[in-house]
Amino acid sequence: MVDIEDLREKARETISRDDVRCVFGWKRGTYGYESAPAVVRKPEDADSLIFDATCVQNPASFVVLEEKLPVPRGKEPDTRKIAVFVKGCDSRAVVQHLVENAYLRENIVVLGIPCMGVIDRRKAEKLFGESLEPVEAECSGDKVALNFGGERKEVERSDVLSEKCLRCRYPNPILSDIMLGTEVEKRAEDEFADVSEFEKKSADEKWAFWEEQFSKCVRCYACRNVCPMCYCIDCVVTKLKPQWTRRSTDISENTVYHIQRAWHLAGRCIECMECERVCPMNIPIMTLNRKMTKEVREMFDHEPGVDPEAKPLLASYNPQDPEEYIL
Amino acid sequence: MNEDFEPTIVAFLCNWCSYAGADLAGTSRMHYLPNVRIIRVMCSGRVNPLFLLNALQQGADGVLISGCHPGDCHYLEGNYYARRRFVLMRKLLEHVGVDPGRINMSWVSASEGAKFKDIIEKAVEGAKESGPMEQFKRRKINW
Numbered sequence: 273m274v275d276i277e278d279l280r281e282k283a284r285e286t287i288s289r290d291d292v293r294c295v296f297g298w299k300r301g302t303y304g305y306e307s308a309p310a311v312v313r314k315p316e317d318a319d320s321l322i323f324d325a326t327c328v329q330n331p332a333s334f335v336v337l338e339e340k341l342p343v344p345r346g347k348e349p350d351t352r353k354i355a356v357f358v359k360g361c362d363s364r365a366v367v368q369h370l371v372e373n374a375y376l377r378e379n380i381v382v383l384g385i386p387c388m389g390v391i392d393r394r395k396a397e398k399l400f401g402e403s404l405e406p407v408e409a410e411c412s413g414d415k416v417a418l419n420f421g422g423e424r425k426e427v428e429r430s431d432v433l434s435e436k437c438l439r440c441r442y443p444n445p446i447l448s449d450i451m452l453g454t455e456v457e458k459r460a461e462d463e464f465a466d467v468s469e470f471e472k473k474s475a476d477e478k479w480a481f482w483e484e485q486f487s488k489c490v491r492c493y494a495c496r497n498v499c500p501m502c503y504c505i506d507c508v509v510t511k512l513k514p515q516w517t518r519r520s521t522d523i524s525e526n527t528v529y530h531i532q533r534a535w536h537l538a539g540r541c542i543e544c545m546e547c548e549r550v551c552p553m554n555i556p557i558m559t560l561n562r563k564m565t566k567e568v569r570e571m572f573d574h575e576p577g578v579d580p581e582a583k584p585l586l587a588s589y590n591p592q593d594p595e596e597y598i599l
Numbered sequence: 600m601n602e603d604f605e606p607t608i609v610a611f612l613c614n615w616c617s618y619a620g621a622d623l624a625g626t627s628r629m630h631y632l633p634n635v636r637i638i639r640v641m642c643s644g645r646v647n648p649l650f651l652l653n654a655l656q657q658g659a660d661g662v663l664i665s666g667c668h669p670g671d672c673h674y675l676e677g678n679y680y681a682r683r684r685f686v687l688m689r690k691l692l693e694h695v696g697v698d699p700g701r702i703n704m705s706w707v708s709a710s711e712g713a714k715f716k717d718i719i720e721k722a723v724e725g726a727k728e729s730g731p732m733e734q735f736k737r738r739k740i741n742w
Contacts, residue, residue: 470694475696475698477696478694478695479695479696479734480696481696516649524738528653528656530695531695532652535687563691563694564691571687585683586680586687589683591669593682595682595686597704598682598705599703599718599722
């Protein structure tokens with residue numbers, strides 16, 4: 273487990289460096305089961321930083337946003353480094369950014385935190401209802417202890433942890449400059465049981481399921497905005513010339529939006545599950561992403577966000593790629 | 600399977616091989632099915648999968664992407680990228696519930712007019728089996 277004082281001390285040291293512009297981390301939220309993301313720009317701000325099982329957000333998303341900030345006329349761009357706290361899954365986003373040259377390795381400072389899992393707001397709300405107090409959560413072994421403003425409740429790990437944590441294979445950051453706490457051991461393997469289960473359905477059943485799900489979509493683009501991998505300055509869904517998907521929320525446009533979003537993440541999705549977490553309409557977006565991850569692993573033996581030296585999947589090829597589908 | 604149904608196939612053919620192959624089929628007076636609408640692109644690697652989704656949205660019942668044989672690409676490697684891209688796209692559409700028989704890909708060289716004719720027949724047959732594409736076709740909305 274990570275000692276909070278140690279974490280704040282490391283953050284303070286990092287932000288005090290001359291070549292660091294800001295530190296991204298987490299602070300306690302105002303209510304509910306999720307903490308809020310925090311940006312530390314001054315050493316004294318570091319006192320608000322926390323880390324526990326409510327730190328769901330993926331701070332790696334902010335790194336690309338900060339990096340691509342437009343520079344006002346007549347001003348020099350800020351060339352100082354960006355520091356970011358990462359859990360195991362977030363570190364995969366950083367690795368994938370490096371693979372895609374979103375920024376250079378020397379321009380970031382990665383502070384790694386071994387993670388025992390984070391809680392899923394939806395699961396917690398089902399068990400305890402909404403909370404007006406900021407909840408603290410501590411994960412230890414098979415139990416999760418939730419602290420509702422002094423009142424302590426203990427539940428099983430699988431009842432309240434996010435799905436991604438129950439099948440997490442990278443609890444320790446893959447890359448880090450400064451490592452906090454002690455490494456935790458990997459507790460699960462990912463066999464894509466949920467995807468295989470869905471694949472057994474017939475085409476009509478699949479479409480009936482997706483038609484219902486996609487027709488719920490209000491096209492708020494929260495899934496795209498929160499995604500650490502969706503960092504194009506000009507996104508294809510908001511482009512007007514050419515306009516590939518119209519902005520109306522009918523089943524045709526919604527389907528195309530979701531297919532193209534999943535496709536743009538093929539071989540890039542690092543499964544932080546942020547898209548599904550932020551969806552206001554509870555669409556199971558990750559089912560599409562995980563299908564792509566599974567196919568990529570089976571067909572190309574490629575796993576995104578693991579090796580900083582790897583080549584991006586769709587920007588490389590192998591003459592022996594599968595082609596049994598070709599007429 | 601409805602025998603009267605005549606599917607529309609949108610074919611993206613690469614300028615250097617498949618389009619020339621289709622041209623050869625024509626100049627050799629081969630009769631190929633009239634269901635296909637050909638769009639010439641410079642390379643099969645040029646075809647963005649959004650083209651394919653857009654064709655299906657606008658009423659196509661099937662899509663065909665055709666390029667040079669692997670290793671013969673005019674741009675050396677464009678068709679290799681296309682192959683990776685469309686195998687994933689096909690799997691994704693299958694997962695959503697679209698019949699994968701609607702998405703066809705083939706390699707046709709400039710000298711394979713007869714092969715082009717066969718490919719069109721196969722693609723039309725595949726689309727006929729799947730029936731009209733109604734799943735996410737754009738519907739006309741009358742307010």
